[in-house]
Amino acid sequence: RRFVFAFNEGDKDHKDLLGGKGAGLAEMTNLGLPVPPGFTIATGACRRYLTDGNMPPELADEIDAHLARLEAERGKRLGSAVDPMLVSVRSGAKFSMPGMMETILDIGLNDDSVDGLAAAAGSERFAWDSYRRLIQMFGSTVLGIDAARFGAALDAAERSSGAAGDVDLDAAALRGVVAVYKAIIRDATGREFPQDPREQLDMAIRAVFESWNTERARVYRRQERIPHNLGTAVNVMAMVYGNLGPDSGTGVAFTRDPATGAPGVYGDYLSEAQGEDVVAGIRTPVPLQDLERLDPGSLAELRRIMALLEDHYRDLCDVEFTIERGKLWMLQTRIGKRTAAAAFRMAIQFLDDGLIDVKEALGRVTGDQLAQLMFPQFDPQFEAKPIATGVPASPGAAVGVAVFDSASAADTEGKTILVRRETSPDDLPGIIAADGVLTSRGGKTSHAAVVARGMGKTCVVGADGLEIDAEQRQFTAPGGVVVREGDTISIDGTSGCVYAGAIDVVPSPVVEYFEGRLDAEQRRRDPVVQAVSRMMIYADERRRLGVHANADTPDDAKRARRFRADGIGLCRTEHMFLGERRHHVEELILAESAEEQDKVLAELLPMQLGDFVGILAEMDGLPVTIRLIDPPLHEFLPDLTELSVKVALAEARGEVDLGDVRLLRAVRRLHEQNPMLGLRGVRLGLVVPGLVAMQVHAIAEAAAARIRAGDDPRPEIMVPLIGGTEEFELMREEIERVLHDVSEASGIDIRAKIGTMIELPRAALTAGRIAEHAEFFSFGTNDLTQTTWGFSRDDVEGSFFPAYLEKGIFAASPFESLDEEGVGRLVAIAVEEGRAAREDLLIGVCGEHGGDPSSVRFFDRIGLDYVSCSPFRVPIARLEAGRAAV
Ligand code: ADP
Ligand code: MG
Ligand code: MG
Structure with a gap:
């Protein structure tokens, strides 16, 4: 086991060990590109340092050995008074964390070697500029002194010598800046700026290790879902100098435009600058094309190298480079970050160029990116x-x-x-x-x-x-x-x-495309729409998982069809009772006799029927899973407090409204402390007689009407919120009776699959028995998450979730991304035991998770037949299902 590897000992596939930057430097070194030599201290050393609070004891010897090799290769010594070698100490984790951790340049300069550097380069200005950069970076990052103090001192020097920027300061002025900087260090730390180059090196390495755990790095990792326990590698690399005069400079470039994906090398260049000047936005850089004028030779060389890198990585690369007196040096490369639009366009470009196949192209885009384009x-x-x-x-x-x-x-x-x-x-x-x-x-x-x-x-x-x-x-x-x-x-x-x-x-053009509102010419003209449409074809060809939509109205059903849903996985019936129809439900609840109740139900029937006919017509030939009424009754009734106040006020005025009094009695009777765990779902169907029969009646009549019209309606009837098979069996009997009655009466053989939601832990755990009676399962993962964790989904967001996310208890809300470990396990148990009891059991999921990219992959993996999500998420789920299948 060792910690340190020279650049020529690694390669791009060792990001775990060498970090992204180290792996990229190794790869470029192996490709024979002009990379300044150096070595990488592996991530394991950082992990050890952070747990032990100390450098691993064997590390020092390894660094010594590699430093000696580096000095031999360069023919210079670190911090020597004659022609010194300087190094940079660069962080570099497995996943890129731009600017989050420390990098210190020009390590090795001190009061003696600064003269050696000046003599060797023939420029005092350059040597003192480098020295002040070292003290500034070292002071702020290693010693933790407020960077603004150095910035203010530099500004003061610029002002007093009438310079417009740092480039205009001459050697004498920079010498002055160094003196002031040293005084700042003395003042802030009570000791001198360390003159021993090896001590500088060690302190810098420690600082990079520690920068893994800074607040901003932790915030970034949380945001990007990067694990906190990886640690960073440290790259020690011989310096090359972009601040060595007008024929030197530094830049950053992409092999294609990362914003649009348009082909063509693309980047920023800043002459007479070192390292971070470009990224920090200290001065606004010029476009890379301007190098044509400044240094065409280096630009041609850079273009050649970037073409080579893109071919080699078969993807968009970004690079950092420095030109030192007309000689190009490569300082970093990695697969570049890109916008969603660029990701789709480039995947298709690389596919058409034959660099990648369809499978890889699908791997280059994500459902989240498609969501962004929408x-x-x-x-x-x-x-x-x-x-x-x-x-x-x-x-x-x-x-x-x-x-x-x-x-x-x-x-x-x-x-x-x-x-x-x-x-x-x-x-x-x-x-x-x-x-x-x-x-x-x-x-x-x-x-x-x-x-x-x-x-x-x-x-x-x-x-x-x-x-x-x-x-x-x-x-x-x-x-x-x-x-x-x-x-x-x-x-x-x-x-x-x-x-x-x-x-x-x-709306975005991509949505317009899905909506079918773009003609062929408009589609052809928009490269992003082109790329998305092709990618959707590839995904649909490959996916195993069906994608259904949640839709409650004929309009939603239309959109579901346009968005190529394979059916409706969840048609909620409760909105059909809201709005103007609410008072019917109120009457149903207040009804004091069976006759009164039947009368109200008879009024509701034609309304339900109309809705179902419309939806089944839109979805001709495709399954439509209709869920029986689900929400707690109180949702249909006035608020208890408001109504109490109203009645009390009326009484005080002596104007008693008997209707309100009666309503209040009912509201009181039905009031529950915890309605989400109360009278809802199947419990309603079992307790309020006639309600389910009315709904099934409407479904059956609607199906009969569509069959008469020559269609092929495929209604499926779904019972919500069961805890076990007994509840389901009772409901099933009732449903079958109504289907039978309507078939007899209409003379049309009406068939509908009868199944259930699995959204309580007990249902998941007894799924084997339930499947003996149910033809399909649909996981209601919202309720299942709520009841498995014991979280009230309507309350958590504003209450303790922010703290939970902050503490890293979960990386994303379990209501957004399925908790695979807990809730997912219940789903897996139910799938396995359900299928064991009934081989052809149809299994889907409805609820938010059905459109969440990472959850879709999970559902594919455990063998669900389909996911169901809102119509707008259907394309995202289709893409993700295609990606999961390859
Ligand atoms: P980050 O990860 O924040 O980009 P880097 O380690 O890449 O930090 O370094 C910051 C800047 O310093 C980059 O522009 C890089 O190219 C430059 N740099 C790093 N090492 C050297 C070196 N040995 N010689 C010249 N410039 C360097
Ligand atoms: Mg960098
Ligand atoms: Mg539910």
Whole structure:
């Protein structure tokens, strides 16, 4: 077991061990690309350090040995007074966490080696610029001194020497800056800036280890669902210098446009700069194409390398590079983050180029990405003049009130747009809370852009016409428009436009496509629609899992059909009792004799019938699973307190309304402390005579009507909330009796499958017995989650869930993503025992989880026949089911 590996000892498949950055550096080294030499300290060392609180004892020797090899290879010594070698110490976890952890450049400089570096490079300015960078980074990251203190000192130096920026400071001025920086360190820590290069190196490595656990890194991991126990690797790498004069510089590039997926190398370049200057948005970089003018040789070389990397990884890559006096060096590569639109377009491009097959193409897109493409966009017809434009960094349309810091983004009710000059990792909570991000500095590779893109959040960066005054909480746009905190603005992450006020939002072209509202020409013209439509075909060809829709009205049923649902998995009947029809139910509850009750039911019957006929007609030939009435009765009745007050007031005035008094008595009688666990579902059907018979009657008549019309209706009748087989058997008898009666009366043989929801733990645990009587199961995972965890789904969001998410008790709400370990186990037991009792048992799931991508994969894995979800999630479930099958 060892901890340290030279770059030429690893490869891209060892991300667990070497982290993403280390694996990429190793891969590029093996490909013979110009990578400065170095070595990687594996993630295991970080884990050991974080548990023991100490460096693993054997680590020091390993580092010594690798350092010696590095020095031999370079022919220079770390921190030597003559032509010194400098190194960077770079974090790099398995999953990219942009800007979240520390990196320290120029390790090895001290009061002696700075002269050695100046002499070797022939530039005093460069050597002192590097030294001040080292002290600044070391001071803020390793020693934890507020970065603003160094920033203020640098600003002061620029002012006093009349420099417009750091590039204009000469050697003497930079020497002065170094002296001030050292004084800051002395003042803050009570000791000198460490002069021993090896001590600098060790301290930097420790700091990188510790940066794994900073608050911002933890927040980021929670957001991105990255486990907290992986640790980071540390890469020690010989420095190359982008700050060595006008023929040097540094940049970031993508092999394709990560925002749209359009082909063509794409990136930002900043001359006379080192490392983080590009990403930090300190100065706004120039587009990569400008290198054509500055250094065509290096650009050609970079293009060649990027083509090679893309072919090699068979995917979009991003790279960091530095040009040192006309020589190109590669400092990082990885598979690049991308927007949802780019993901679909590129998967199809790579497929058409023969680099990947259909299976891999399906693996390159996700249901979540498709969901993003289904968000509305700004109305293209809307004729508003933007008050500013910036770089479109992450698409979407965001409308919200301007806020100028993280705290306001989190505290402001409603939608917000976080407006910053540039963002740093400290702004992460604000970016998470806001609906959009707008900055005045930085390019497509700036921190704000990278983070927002990763989260699928609308973002415009580098709107450099904006004068942002965070202190006054306002910004001024080029035309003089002033936007204050609380004013509404709109930003378009696809065009980069910024508007004052709220812009109208329209449906996405992808939704228009699913709705069947685009003609062939419109489809052809939109590359994203093209890519999505092809991907849907591939997914449908491959998926095993059926995808049904939850639909309660003929209109919903129509949409379900347009969205290619294989049936309706959940038709709720209760809304059919609400609205104007509510008073019928009220009467049903108040009815004092069987005759009265029958009268009300007879009034309800034709209404139910009309609904069912419409839905069955839309779904001709496909299954329609109709759930018998489910919600607690009190939902149909007035609120107890309100009614009590009304009656009391009336009594006080001496005007007693007998109807209200009677109603109040009924409401009192039916009042339950815990209605979700009360009189609802099958219990209603068993307790209120005639209700289920009326519903089944309506279903049977509707089916008969459709058969007469020449259709093939496929109703299925579903009993909700059973706890065991006895309840189901009683219901089944009643349902069969009504089906039989209507068949006799109409002379039409009406058939309907009769099955049940499984949404209580007891039902799941006795599924074998239930399946002897039920023809199908449909898991109601919302109630099953609620009853398995004992969480009230209507109350948790505002109560303890935020704390649970914060503490990492779960990564996502179990109502959004199925809790596979607990609830999923009940589902699996019921599937297994149900199928053992009845081989052809049909099994599906209805409820939110049916449209959740990760849950869909789970349901596919345990062998369900179908998932059912809202019509808009049907395409997402189809795609995810296709992905699960390959
Ligand atoms: P991050 O993970 O935040 O991108 P990096 O470790 O990639 O941090 O380093 C930050 C910046 O410093 C990058 O722009 C990188 O290219 C640059 N850099 C890192 N090591 C060196 C080096 N040895 N020579 C020159 N620049 C470097
Ligand atoms: Mg980097
Ligand atoms: Mg339920």
